[in-house]
Every structure is written in structure tokens, then in C-alpha cells.
Amino acid sequence: MSEIRHIVFDIGKVLIHYDPxxxxxxxxxxxxxxxxxxxxxxxxxxxxxxxxxxxxxxxxxxxxxxxxxxxxxxxxxxxxxxxxVPYAYDESVAIMTGLIDEGRDVTMLTNFAADTFKEARQMYHFLNRPRGVTVSGEVGLIKPDVAIYELHAKDFGLQPAHTIFIDDSYANVEGARQAGWQAVHFTGAEQLRTDLAALGVLG
Known part of the structure; x- marks a missing residue:
């Protein structure tokens, strides 16, 4: 496995709850x-x-x-x-903000309507902390289309082999892998800590 230099988070059901x-x-x-x-x-x-x-x-x-x-x-x-979207997953948010505080390169890649994402950013200010975000509704592409991962990597200067993606959808995880990224399937903060530790991202 290549050294992880870039960490990319999904948002819905990873950082914030979503249930219609x-x-x-x-x-x-x-x-x-x-x-x-x-x-x-x-x-x-x-x-x-x-x-x-x-x-x-x-x-x-x-x-x-x-x-x-x-x-x-x-x-x-x-x-x-x-x-x-009534609450954040505090433990997941703590992992993300902790990585940012350590100087890690953190971005976000999300399937989200453009206007509701702006609303989410006002509700949850930690969504403004990563270096940047690709919002599907703004670029006209959605996960798991390989094109959106390639666009995100190009826009933010990511090296695919050195990028880890975190998403609750296994299809989206597979899309990232098809784009040459490393990826983990999010099932909870505790497992995410384990996965990132195995990759040398967390001590």
C-alpha cells in the first residue's frame, strides 16, 4: 500500500446524519x-x-x-x-478535524444538491474546515462515476495512489478504487480509526 498523503471524506452518513x-x-x-x-x-x-x-x-x-x-x-x-440532517457524527468529525489540526491534507467529495450543501455548511461549520470540497450538484457528476473522482483529484492536486477515500456507500468506495484511489468503507468511527491506523494515518 502506498503512503497516504491525501484524505478525502464523504459527508452524508459519515460526518452528518441523513434520514428523510x-x-x-x-x-x-x-x-x-x-x-x-x-x-x-x-x-x-x-x-x-x-x-x-x-x-x-x-x-x-x-x-x-x-x-x-x-x-x-x-x-x-x-x-x-x-x-x-439533524445532527453530526461527533466522533467522525473529531477524526477529521484532528487530522486537519495535525496538518494532514483533508478534502471532501460528496453527492449533494448545490443549494442544500450551502445550507449544510451554515448548519455545520466544520464542513468549512477541510482544504476544499467537490459537490456533485455543482459539477454535474455523481459518485460512483469515476469521472468525479478524477475531477476531484485534478482540481485539488491529489495523487490517486496516495489518496484514501472514506464513504458509507460500498459502491462509492469501489468507484474510488476504480479511479486508482485507496478507499475504506465507513461503518462507524471506531472502525474508521482502526482502518486509518492500519494505513499509518492515525497513530
Whole structure:
């Protein structure tokens, strides 16, 4: 394994919690109806297109045209987005900020809509501490497309073989490896400490 010189963090479910059910448990109290809403209407794939750069205006219009009787619920997804990210994973954040304080080169690479990421930065100021970030919604590419890893490496001068990527999605971990990076699958802060220690990143 090559020496690690660059550390790249994902954000959602690595540094901050994300769960659309949090506001929607109030908006659509019936669990079966709520599950159906996420399965048929505001789906994961629909939301991913905002991460790729589609505007919320266009995203909402698309669904409202198909499901006019669910307009209020469709608009609620963006309206109450902040409730979906209610807290940070303090132990993971401590690992990241500790690495920055040690002088390590830390950046972030995230699938995130451009406007909600700006909101997240206001909510969680530690997101401003790394050297920089590639936001999928700003560049029009999403993980696990190899192109977004290559763009991040180019923009921030990373040497792929000397870069470690941390993500909760195994598909995104594999995407990084295909781009020539080293990568670890995030399952919790304790395991991350173990993984980084094995790579010589943490003492």
C-alpha cells in the first residue's frame, strides 16, 4: 500500500446524519403510506438527480405534473430538508478535524444538491474546515462515476495512489478504487480509526 498523503471524506452518513423519514414521520404519519410515497414518488433516484445538478424547481414540477394530488408532500421534501440532517457524527468529525489540526491534507467529495450543501455548511461549520470540497450538484457528476473522482483529484492536486477515500456507500468506495484511489468503507468511527491506523494515518 502506498503512503497516504491525501484524505478525502464523504459527508452524508459519515460526518452528518441523513434520514428523510424524520420530517415525513410527521408529514405522513402512516408508515405504509410514507413508505409508498418514497418508493413511488419522492424516490432515491429522483433525489439523486438533484445531487447531479437538477434544480428543485424542475424536480418538483416533474413530480407535481405526475402526482398533482401530492403537491404539498412533494414540496415538503425540500421545504423541510434541514430536519433530515439533524445532527453530526461527533466522533467522525473529531477524526477529521484532528487530522486537519495535525496538518494532514483533508478534502471532501460528496453527492449533494448545490443549494442544500450551502445550507449544510451554515448548519455545520466544520464542513468549512477541510482544504476544499467537490459537490456533485455543482459539477454535474455523481459518485460512483469515476469521472468525479478524477475531477476531484485534478482540481485539488491529489495523487490517486496516495489518496484514501472514506464513504458509507460500498459502491462509492469501489468507484474510488476504480479511479486508482485507496478507499475504506465507513461503518462507524471506531472502525474508521482502526482502518486509518492500519494505513499509518492515525497513530
Amino acid at each position: 423519514n424524520l420530517p415525513f414521520a410527521r408529514i405522513i404519519p402512516d408508515a405504509e403510506e410514507r413508505a409508498d410515497f418514497f418508493q413511488r414518488i419522492c424516490t432515491h433516484d429522483w433525489n439523486l438527480e438533484q445531487d447531479r445538478g437538477r434544480s428543485w424547481h424542475d424536480a418538483e414540477a416533474l413530480l407535481i405534473d405526475q402526482f398533482p394530488d401530492r403537491e404539498e408532500h412533494i414540496r415538503a421534501f425540500r421545504k423541510y430538508w434541514a430536519e433530515m
